[in-house]
Amino acid sequence: MSSRRSTAIAILVSLGVVALVVFGDRIQREVRHFLVGELGDVAVARMQRLAADDDSDHMAAAEMITLPILVSEPAPGIFAASGVGNTFVIRTDDGDIIFDTGLIIQAAKQYDLISEQLDSLKPVKIFLSHAHADHVGGVRIWSSPETELVASSEFLEEQRYLTELNPYLHQRNRMLFPWLPDEPRELPGMNFRGLKPDTVVERGRPLRFTQGGRVFEVWSLPGAEGADNLLLWLPEEKILLSGDFFGPQFPQFPNIFTMRGEKVRKPIEYIESLNTVINFAPRLILPSHLVPVQGSEQIVADLVRIRDAVQWVHDQTVAGMNEGKTVGELMEDIRLPPQLSLAQTHGKVSWAVKSIWEYYATWFHFDRTSELYATPQSAVLADLASAIDHAKVTVGIDAAIERREWERALHLLELLEGDEILTEALKSRWITVVRALRERALANEKNDYELYWLDAQLRRLEQ
Ligand SMILES: [Zn+2]
Numbered sequence: 412m413s414s415r416r417s418t419a420i421a422i423l424v425s426l427g428v429v430a431l432v433v434f435g436d437r438i439q440r441e442v443r444h445f446l447v448g449e450l451g452d453v454a455v456a457r458m459q460r461l462a463a464d465d466d467s468d469h470m471a472a473a474e475m476i477t478l479p480i481l482v483s484e485p486a487p488g489i490f491a492a493s494g495v496g497n498t499f500v501i502r503t504d505d506g507d508i509i510f511d512t513g514l515i516i517q518a519a520k521q522y523d524l525i526s527e528q529l530d531s532l533k534p535v536k537i538f539l540s541h542a543h544a545d546h547v548g549g550v551r552i553w554s555s556p557e558t559e560l561v562a563s564s565e566f567l568e569e570q571r572y573l574t575e576l577n578p579y580l581h582q583r584n585r586m587l588f589p590w591l592p593d594e595p596r597e598l599p600g601m602n603f604r605g606l607k608p609d610t611v612v613e614r615g616r617p618l619r620f621t622q623g624g625r626v627f628e629v630w631s632l633p634g635a636e637g638a639d640n641l642l643l644w645l646p647e648e649k650i651l652l653s654g655d656f657f658g659p660q661f662p663q664f665p666n667i668f669t670m671r672g673e674k675v676r677k678p679i680e681y682i683e684s685l686n687t688v689i690n691f692a693p694r695l696i697l698p699s700h701l702v703p704v705q706g707s708e709q710i711v712a713d714l715v716r717i718r719d720a721v722q723w724v725h726d727q728t729v730a731g732m733n734e735g736k737t738v739g740e741l742m743e744d745i746r747l748p749p750q751l752s753l754a755q756t757h758g759k760v761s762w763a764v765k766s767i768w769e770y771y772a773t774w775f776h777f778d779r780t781s782e783l784y785a786t787p788q789s790a791v792l793a794d795l796a797s798a799i800d801h802a803k804v805t806v807g808i809d810a811a812i813e814r815r816e817w818e819r820a821l822h823l824l825e826l827l828e829g830d831e832i833l834t835e836a837l838k839s840r841w842i843t844v845v846r847a848l849r850e851r852a853l854a855n856e857k858n859d860y861e862l863y864w865l866d867a868q869l870r871r872l873e874q
Pocket of ligand 1: 496545655699
């Protein structure tokens with residue numbers, strides 16, 4: 412961006428902040444729309460630059476931001492604005508129903524492109540699939556004082572903890588997604604938290620209503636991306652707006668607990684939710700990421716496969732726990748049988764095993780007494796590293812690398828790193844091991860988060 416343009420934006424932003432404080436509701440909304448549009452464009456351009464500079468062969472999350480926002484009509488009278496998170500507009504004879512509002516930096520553009528194509532856009536209700544940032548970003552762009560905001564009864568609690576823990580979550584996310592800003596930014600008009608739904612939908616008590624001739628059901632069903640997942644079901648048209656109920660892609664193995672560190676997702680609750688959705692037998696799924704999925708026969712078969720895969724992993728984990736197996740043994744042993752095979756790019760079976768184990772057994776693994784106390788093993792690694800013969804450990808590392816026992820090599824490397832002096836010789840062994848783990852990940856599940864983590868390690872080592 413030229414310095415003249417950035418100065419102009421800075422001045423406009425300052426004027427905008429004044430306007431947000433001084434003027435009435437309608438002008439405030441227009442100012443917010445302008446600010447979100449301008450600041451959003453700057454943020455998107457920055458991410459696109461970083462995504463273009465990165466020559467990694469795995470950039471799944473950043474690639475999404477480089478795609479142009481397009482408007483389509485996946486079903487009669489249902490319009491979608493694509494983006495990192497899609498936004499849907501369902502037209503009725505009595506106003507428009509909005510489902511999800513995308514990422515804040517794309518929301519103004521999504522709104523503008525949809526309103527260019529549809530005359531007299533009149534959002535009467537906004538439904539939020541859950542509290543994640545890529546779904547709630549544009550609520551203040553789409554809503555007016557007359558719009559009813561609807562979410563799950565669990566939404567406020569999810570929004571609360573995501574807000575309170577934002578600094579912690581941001582630092583974790585930043586490590587995985589290096590194109591995020593260093594610190595969580597609080598720019599004027601860009602706050603997308605603090606939402607207060609006008610209506611909440613309780614679990615087991617779906618909201619049924621007719622709007623302008625279209626029939627809707629709204630279900631609060633704990634899903635693959637949190638306890639507050641909300642689904643919009645059009646029973647007469649057999650169309651399901653699924654948000655992230657399945658995760659970012661359909662079908663796939665769900666992310667039972669994220670490794671980013673959000674709250675627990677409960678496998679048995681998810682299985683019950685899937686049973687409800689199987690009974691819908693949708694003919695069209697409109698997810699809030701990627702593209703629509705068609706054909707009820709295949710959809711139901713995939714839904715059943717997801718349900719049975721989660722049940723399989725759950726039951727195998729529980730059986731193994733009862734047999735006295737360790738979590739590591741179960742992570743190694745439990746595999747999906749071929750008929751239940753699913754993509755593991757988002758959720759990964761071995762991590763689900765660990766998640767389910769800890770969901771039931773919590774933090775104490777009944778393994779070592781030191782687990783009960785605050786001093787971690789890493790606290791004594793420095794002592795240990797100075798006491799042991801580095802040359803002998805290095806021979807062990809080389810032998811493990813030779814045998815392609817990457818996980819063993821990793822432990823030995825972590826042991827020596829307690830010494831804090833990362834010699835060039837050790838660094839190159841580290842890089843060999845992380846690259847090998849990365850290749851293994853690419854040859855197997857291609858799990859996005861495993862790759863993001865390994866890429867972060869490579870950035871650290873190759874600095
Ligand atoms: Zn999402």
